[in-house]
Structure formats: C-alpha cells, structure tokens
Amino acid sequence: MRIVVKVGTSTLAHPTGRLNIQRMERLCKVLSDLKNAGHEIILVSSGAIGMGVGKLSLPSKPSDMPTKQAAAAVGQCELMYIYDKLFTEYNHVVAQILITAPDLQEAGSRKSNFHNTLARLLELGALPVINENDTVSTDEIVIGDNDTLSAAVASTIGADLLVLLSDIDGLYDSDPHKNPAARLIDTVERLDARIYALAGGEGSSLGTGGMVTKLRAARIATEAGCEMVIANGSRPENLYDILDGAHVGTRFLPQEEGK
Numbered sequence: 001m002r003i004v005v006k007v008g009t010s011t012l013a014h015p016t017g018r019l020n021i022q023r024m025e026r027l028c029k030v031l032s033d034l035k036n037a038g039h040e041i042i043l044v045s046s047g048a049i050g051m052g053v054g055k056l057s058l059p060s061k062p063s064d065m066p067t068k069q070a071a072a073a074v075g076q077c078e079l080m081y082i083y084d085k086l087f088t089e090y091n092h093v094v095a096q097i098l099i100t101a102p103d104l105q106e107a108g109s110r111k112s113n114f115h116n117t118l119a120r121l122l123e124l125g126a127l128p129v130i131n132e133n134d135t136v137s138t139d140e141i142v143i144g145d146n147d148t149l150s151a152a153v154a155s156t157i158g159a160d161l162l163v164l165l166s167d168i169d170g171l172y173d174s175d176p177h178k179n180p181a182a183r184l185i186d187t188v189e190r191l192d193a194r195i196y197a198l199a200g201g202e203g204s205s206l207g208t209g210g211m212v213t214k215l216r217a218a219r220i221a222t223e224a225g226c227e228m229v230i231a232n233g234s235r236p237e238n239l240y241d242i243l244d245g246a247h248v249g250t251r252f253l254p255q256e257e258g259k
C-alpha cells in the first residue's frame with residue numbers, strides 16, 4: 001500500500017514547542033516497521049515553526065511573517081536531524097522535500113517535477129519527509145496548513161491511504177470540548193453539508209490546522225480515490241490497526257469516481 005501519514009505539531013512537540021522524544025521515537029519505529037512490511041510511506045510533517053519557537057526560546061508562536069519564517073528555518077533543521085537519526089536506527093533513508101502551492105498546481109511543470117522526484121525516491125526505497133517551504137511562503141503562494149498539503153500530495157502520487165495524526169480522536173457529532181456526550185463518527189461515506197457543519201474553527205496553539213482543514217483534506221483525498229483516516233497521534237501504534245481496517249478514529253471512504 002502507498003500511504004501518506006501526516007503528523008501535526010501537537011503530536012511531535014510538547015506545548016512548550018520542545019520535542020516530544022518518546023512520541024517521535026514510537027512514530028519512527030512504527031513507520032519503519034510498516035516500510036519493512038512492504039508499504040510505501042510518505043511522511044508529511046509539521047512542527048518546523050513549533051520547534052523553532054522552542055529552540056529560539058520565543059514566548060509563543062509568532063504572528064508576524066519574518067519571525068514565523070525564521071522559526072521555521074531553525075525548526076526544520078531540528079526536525080530533519082531527528083528524523084534522520086531515528087530512521088537511520090532502523091536502516092531507513094530519509095529525504096527532505098519542501099514545497100509551496102505553485103509546486104502542486106495542475107498542469108504545471110513543477111507539479112510533474114515534484115511527482116517524478118517523489119516517485120523516484122519511493123522506487124529507491126527512501127522515506128520522503130515533506131513540509132511546506134515556510135521560509136519562502138508568502139501570502140500569495142502559501143498552502144497554509146499541512147492537512148491540505150498532505151491531501152494534495154496523496155492525490156498527486158496516487159496514494160491508497162492518507163492518515164492525519166492529530167491531537168483529537170477523529171470527527172465528533174458535536175464539539176467534545178463542550179458536550180461530554182459527543183460521539184465519535186466511525187465512518188463517513190459521503191462529505192455532505194451535514195458533515196461540513198460539524199467542523200469547528202480552531203486548532204492547537206502551536207499548530208495550524210483544525211477540523212475545517214481536515215475536512216478540506218478529506219474532500220481532496222477522497223475525490224482522488226484515496227481513503228482518509230483522522231486518528232489520535234498520541235498512540236502511533238494505532239497505525240497498525242488503521243491498516244488492518246480496524247475501527248480507529250474516523251474513516252472517510254473514497255468517492256467512486258476517484259480511482
């Protein structure tokens with residue numbers, strides 16, 4: 001199976017912005033194991049800005065563009081250093097790919113370059129780690145969130161499955177922060193107005209996405225024929241169950257016309 005796994009900042013870092021070492025170790029171990037089992041894995045990792053905030057000891061996530069970009073430049077190094085170190089332990093080779101919106105535009109030569117490089121990396125057995133190129137992303141070219149980015153990647157490369165690992169268990173039938181009786185939705189067969197109405201606005205303090213961006217990702221992925229699962233990243237071992245088709249998180253079924 002060709003699988004895109006997206007991890008949010010809240011999965012990789014503590015609220016301080018510093019690395020969640022135990023979580024990252026478990027994530028890299030599971031992904032290495034899945035690769036050993038013959039799956040093709042593409043990792044879309046957030047965390048550059050969050051980790052830059054931690055490393056530069058900034059008081060909180062910056063709101064101005066230059067500081068965000070500076071934090072991303074610092075944090076992206078840290079991220080790749082850790083991924084390289086952890087995946088090397090399990091004999092896997094990582095490759096960094098940083099992209100912006102024009103790289104994924106339909107019919108552009110950048111999109112085919114991106115596709116060709118990604119496809120070649122997979123043929124070579126490498127594990128691509130993708131993030132937005134935050135240091136050059138301005139308002140005009142920004143994708144803005146890695147939920148959307150990971151869905152665009154999954155559709156470009158014809159992935160079978162996209163997994164969004166986040167700090168929530170999945171999509172609920174009402175806001176679980178406000179309603180203790182809120183129920184997790186197991187499977188979404190169709191993205192209709194009723195489902196879109198369930199998305200609240202906010203994400204975590206260091207990350208970017210929320211349920212709105214996750215549903216946007218679900219639309220892009222499922223329309224391209226790719227199944228998508230939202231699950232809690234606090235237990236990376238959930239990935240085994242997700243691949244077995246077990247009821248973990250919320251599963252969005254591919255739309256017929258996709259593949």
Ligand code: GLU
Nearest residue numbers: 046047048049145146208
């Ligand atoms: N590209 C941003 C980063 O690495 C994250 C975007 C997101 O959280 O969706 O910090």
